[in-house]
Amino acid sequence: MTTHTLTTAWQNQRSFEETNLQMLQNEVLCDVTFLVGSNKQEIKAHKFLLASRSQMFYSMFCSSPAETHDAIQVPDIEHEVMKTILRYIYTEDCEINTDSVMAILLGAKKYKLSRLEEKCRTFLTNRLTADNVCTILKNVHDLEEKELEQKCLSFIMERGDDALNADGLTALPKTAIRKIITSDNLQAEESTVYGACKRWAVEKCRQETGSADFSSADLRNQLGDLLHLIRFPLMTFETFASSASKDDILTADEKVSIFNCIANKSTSSDCKFSMKKRTGIFKIPAVKEERLIIKRFLNAPSREWMYNGLPDSISFKVSVKAKFLGVSLFSPINAGKIKGILKLQQGTTDILYEKNIEINYSPTKISEEVILDNNVDIVPGQLYTLYTKLTGGYTYYGTGGQTTVSAGNIDVSFAGNDFSLNGTDSTEGQFNYIILKTVSKDR
Incomplete structure (x- = not known):
């Protein structure tokens, strides 16, 4: 009876993508091994799922029955990058950052993962600055x-x-x-x-x-x-x-x-x-779109904010029409990761965007940007709400929160709400900054 409960609880209570990821992470019924990077680190996976999602893997596993392909050498992709690529194959979701995007794009091209390629291209396009x-x-x-x-x-x-x-x-x-x-x-x-x-x-x-x-x-x-x-x-x-x-x-x-x-x-x-x-x-400069960082906090980040599955939330309004590109979430302070769900809502109920996220510890980072796959239009005067429900260890957090922040031609006002049960409000907590793009007047 106990065995039955353990083997069915997560299958019945999670989405298709989550159960795929569970099988991958726990190496359940895996039938192929990747030997990744110069150190040939092992990553186990499932031929069926890989072949169903990638033309390259389909050809590899199905075109030559005599070849078993039980172990595949991948010397040109690093271990963490390969894990990210596999996560995308299994769930169509993964975290991309400025350090990994080029390697992920290269891997996506290698395995002919066109949707992941496009995700990387969108990430890069949204991140263009004069410096980079x-x-x-x-x-x-x-x-x-x-x-x-x-x-x-x-x-x-x-x-x-x-x-x-x-x-x-x-x-x-x-x-x-x-x-x-x-x-x-x-x-x-x-x-x-x-x-x-x-x-x-x-x-x-x-x-x-x-x-x-x-x-x-x-x-x-x-x-x-x-x-x-x-x-x-x-x-x-x-x-x-x-x-x-x-x-x-x-x-x-x-x-x-x-x-x-x-x-x-x-x-x-x-x-x-x-x-x-x-x-x-x-020529007279045309009005262009401008990527803006809206920082909530005046003080340097503090340490030891606990994610324990309770929701963190903050509401905001903008003064001019804009596009919502993403949000910066604080990172773990020690080895480990935080994971869960991120939502952007209009008001407090209408979900405009939702995705599963995972942020890993990095000794050089205090926060990590989560970029939306598609920009979301936001209009002045309307209340919007950011919501996370995450679990994991201790992270950084912000203090000295500002209720109004101005950048470029836009003013953003922040306010707490009743959905935030983990301590985040307009003065402290999570959501390091939000990323907006102002919309030119001629559009």
């Missing part, structure tokens, strides 16, 4: 993600000055640099373009020589045709005199030619460098 866009561009270029690559390039065109000053630019391939600086739509000062190209060439020389001992001739050789794509005549006389003209990357004749162009002593046909203005610099 060049790094993301480099990675998606390597993965031959053409659509994502174009989105990154378009973002750089709009945020040119900021993006070109980011550290990630120096890792870009020359083809990407060329695409950026040849565009008439690049919204960047030409001095910024020159500075970015020079930094890129310096880094390439360092990589090739292994030292910082290289000449201006080496930099010019590294730049090659990129040098003549920089529109030096668009600089002011003062800017060119204080920057590029002081370097020996340009020849003396080229410097004279540029000075004459700036002083209108030469025509475009006489100048060795393009005098065509970049349209992005001179």
Whole structure:
């Protein structure tokens, strides 16, 4: 009788996805083993379920009956990444973060998991900033993600000055640099373009020589045709005199030619460098969507908030129309994880979004962003409610909560509610920050 209860309780009381995950995590009736990473760590799974969800696994297990495939070598995917991919296969849900997204995307492409690929692409698109866009561009270029690559390039065109000053630019391939600086739509000062190209060439020389001992001739050789794509005549006389003209990357004749162009002593046909203005610099900026972090707490996070299955909840209103992208939840303070459910509701009953979540301990993180698979429209004046019901160990938590937070062109007001039974309210608790995107007026 006891055995029957133990073996049926979770089957009857959980969703299909949860029972799949239970079978995976407890290695029940597994019939295939993955030897993952350089250490060949074992992960057990089920051929039937893998083949039902992946064309690659179907071909592997079904096309050649003579081959049993009881043990599969996976040296190119790390253990935690493979666990995330399998979790998605079993439940169509997994946590993606900035550290793992590229590895997960690579694994999803390998096993032809198109829906997981799209989840990674959406995550990356929603995370583009001037600081990381060049790094993301480099990675998606390597993965031959053409659509994502174009989105990154378009973002750089709009945020040119900021993006070109980011550290990630120096890792870009020359083809990407060329695409950026040849565009008439690049919204960047030409001095910024020159500075970015020079930094890129310096880094390439360092990589090739292994030292910082290289000449201006080496930099010019590294730049090659990129040098003549920089529109030096668009600089002011003062800017060119204080920057590029002081370097020996340009020849003396080229410097004279540029000075004459700036002083209108030469025509475009006489100048060795393009005098065509970049349209992005001179047009009136369009109203764009802006990703905003709405931080609830003024103080540094405290420790030892207990998740014990009771709900945490906070309500909020916005002052202008926006899109809800995600929420940052505090992480465990010790080894382990928290897991449960996250909901976004309109008012207190109408569920707009719901997903199962799991946040693992990381020694370098105090919180982790949970990004929605699809953005949710939110309107001014309407009450919205965030709700979690989680279990696990101790986590960080916030104090010094603000009832009203302003960022960009939006004001967000927070309030406690009767659903929060674990201590979270407008002054302290969970929900480190929410992530919104303001909507442009012309949409």
